[in-house]
Amino acid sequence: MPVKTVQVTEKILASNASVAEANRAKLDAAGVFAINLISSPGSGKTSLVEATVRALMPAFRIGMINGDTSPAALDAERGARAGASAIHVNTAGKCHLEANMIGMALESLPLDGLDLLIVENVGNLVCPSHWALGTHATVVVASTPEGSDKPFKYPASYRGVDALVLNKVDLLPYLDFDMELFMRGVRELNPGVSAFPLSCRSGEGFERWTDWIISGIAGQRS
Amino acid sequence: MPVKTVQVTEKILASNASVAEANRAKLDAAGVFAINLISSPGSGKTSLVEATVRALMPAFRIGMINGDTSPAALDAERGARAGASAIHVNTAGKCHLEANMIGMALESLPLDGLDLLIVENVGNLVCPSHWALGTHATVVVASTPEGSDKPFKYPASYRGVDALVLNKVDLLPYLDFDMELFMRGVRELNPGVSAFPLSCRSGEGFERWTDWIISGIAGQRS
Numbered sequence: 001m002p003v004k005t006v007q008v009t010e011k012i013l014a015s016n017a018s019v020a021e022a023n024r025a026k027l028d029a030a031g032v033f034a035i036n037l038i039s040s041p042g043s044g045k046t047s048l049v050e051a052t053v054r055a056l057m058p059a060f061r062i063g064m065i066n067g068d069t070s071p072a073a074l075d076a077e078r079g080a081r082a083g084a085s086a087i088h089v090n091t092a093g094k095c096h097l098e099a100n101m102i103g104m105a106l107e108s109l110p111l112d113g114l115d116l117l118i119v120e121n122v123g124n125l126v127c128p129s130h131w132a133l134g135t136h137a138t139v140v141v142a143s144t145p146e147g148s149d150k151p152f153k154y155p156a157s158y159r160g161v162d163a164l165v166l167n168k169v170d171l172l173p174y175l176d177f178d179m180e181l182f183m184r185g186v187r188e189l190n191p192g193v194s195a196f197p198l199s200c201r202s203g204e205g206f207e208r209w210t211d212w213i214i215s216g217i218a219g220q221r222s
Numbered sequence: 223m224p225v226k227t228v229q230v231t232e233k234i235l236a237s238n239a240s241v242a243e244a245n246r247a248k249l250d251a252a253g254v255f256a257i258n259l260i261s262s263p264g265s266g267k268t269s270l271v272e273a274t275v276r277a278l279m280p281a282f283r284i285g286m287i288n289g290d291t292s293p294a295a296l297d298a299e300r301g302a303r304a305g306a307s308a309i310h311v312n313t314a315g316k317c318h319l320e321a322n323m324i325g326m327a328l329e330s331l332p333l334d335g336l337d338l339l340i341v342e343n344v345g346n347l348v349c350p351s352h353w354a355l356g357t358h359a360t361v362v363v364a365s366t367p368e369g370s371d372k373p374f375k376y377p378a379s380y381r382g383v384d385a386l387v388l389n390k391v392d393l394l395p396y397l398d399f400d401m402e403l404f405m406r407g408v409r410e411l412n413p414g415v416s417a418f419p420l421s422c423r424s425g426e427g428f429e430r431w432t433d434w435i436i437s438g439i440a441g442q443r444s
Contacts, residue, residue: 042368
C-alpha cells in the first residue's frame with residue numbers, strides 16, 4: 001500500500017482530550033488495539049515497528065501512523081515495506097502528535113481490516129507525553145546508548161506509561177550502561193510498568209514484547 | 223563551586239529575541255565566547271562538556287548552563303565536577319531553553335572570570351532550534367547510534383547551526399551507520415557547517431573540536 005501524507009494545518013482547533021476520546025471510540029468499535037510509541041530520536045522506534053510487523057504478520061493485520069516534523073515519509077515507507085498499512089503525518093515542525101492528527105489519519109486507514117495500530121510519535125522525549133491520542137497504551141522506547149540516567153532526567157516520559165522497551169541491548173558490551181541504575185529509575189517513577197529489554201537487530205528478548213502485543217490484541221477482541 | 227538551580231516560572235514574559243540580544247551584549251562585554259549545544263537525549267552532550275572542560279582547563283576558564291526538564295541537577299553536577307562554574311536551569315517540564323532563562327543564569331555566573339560559556343540545552347532535537355539564546359554559535363550534537371537518517375528527519379536542527387559534532391564514532395564497528403548518507407544530509411541542509419566526528423570516550427577526533435572552540439575564544443578576544 002502506498003504511503004499517504006496528512007498535512008497538519010492551523011485549522012485544527014478542537015480540544016485534544018475530546019478528540020482523543022472519539023479516536024478511542026472509533027478504535028474500540030473496530031476492535032483495533034492501538035499503542036503510542038514515544039522516545040528520543042534514534043532509539044529505534046521504526047526498527048521496532050518493522051520487526052513487530054514482520055513477527056506478527058500475516059496472523060495479525062497492522063496499521064502504522066508515523067509522525068515526523070518533515071515532509072519526508074522515510075519511516076512510514078519503512079513500515080509499509082514491512083507490510084503495514086502506513087500513514088505519514090507531517091507535523092510541519094511541531095514536536096509531537098495531537099489527537100486530531102490521529103483522527104485525520106484514522107480516516108485514511110482500513111480500520112475494520114486491522115488488529116493492531118502502531119502510532120510512532122515524533123522523536124522527542126519531552127513533549128509527546130503531554131498529549132493523549134486515544135490509543136490504549138503508551139510505550140516509551142529507550143535505547144542503551146542513550147545512557148542509564150534518562151529516567152531521572154525525563155521523568156514525564158517514564159511516569160504513567162504502560163510499557164517500556166529498552167532497545168539495542170546487543171550494544172551493552174561496548175557501553176558503560178548501568179542496567180541496575182536505569183531500572184531503579186524506571187521503577188521509582190513507574191513501579192508496575194512492563195519492561196522489555198530487547199534488540200531489534202539480534203532479536204534477543206523480542207518474543208516477550210510480541211507476546212505483550214498479542215495479549216493486548218486479545219484483550220481488545222474479548 | 224556548588225551547583226545553583228534557576229527555577230523557571232510563568233512570570234517570564236519579555237520577548238525572547240530582545241532578551242537574546244541583551245544576553246549577547248553582556249557576553250561580548252565580558253569577552254566570553256558562548257555556544258549552545260542542541261541534541262537528542264543521550265547523544266552525549268554532557269560527556270562533551272566534561273571532556274571539553276578537562277581539555278581546556280586551566281588555560282581557559284569555563285562556565286556551563288545546563289537545561290533540564292527535571293529538578294535533578296545531574297548534568298550540571300557533572301560539569302561542576304569537571305571544573306566548570308555550572309548553573310542548572312530547571313525548565314519545569316518545558317522542552318527547550320529560552321533567552322530569559324539564560325539571562326537569569328548569567329546573573330549567577332562570574333562572567334568576567336570566564337573565557338567560554340557552554341550552554342547545554344534540554345535534550346530535544348525539535349524545539350530548541352527555534353529559540354535564540356544570545357550565544358555566538360549553535361552546535362548540534364549527533365551520535366552514531368541514532369542512525370544516519372537524522373538530518374533528513376530533523377532538518378530544523380541541522381539547518382543554520384554553526385557546527386556539528388558526531389559523537390560515539392568508537393561504536394561505528396557495531397552499528398549500521400552510513401556515514402556518506404549522514405554527511406550528504408548534513409551538507410544538503412548546511413553546506414558550510416564545521417563537522418567534528420569524534421568520540422568523547424576514546425578521544426578520537428577531539429582535538430579538532432577543541433581547536434574550533436579555542437579559535438572562537440580567540441575571535442571573541444580580538
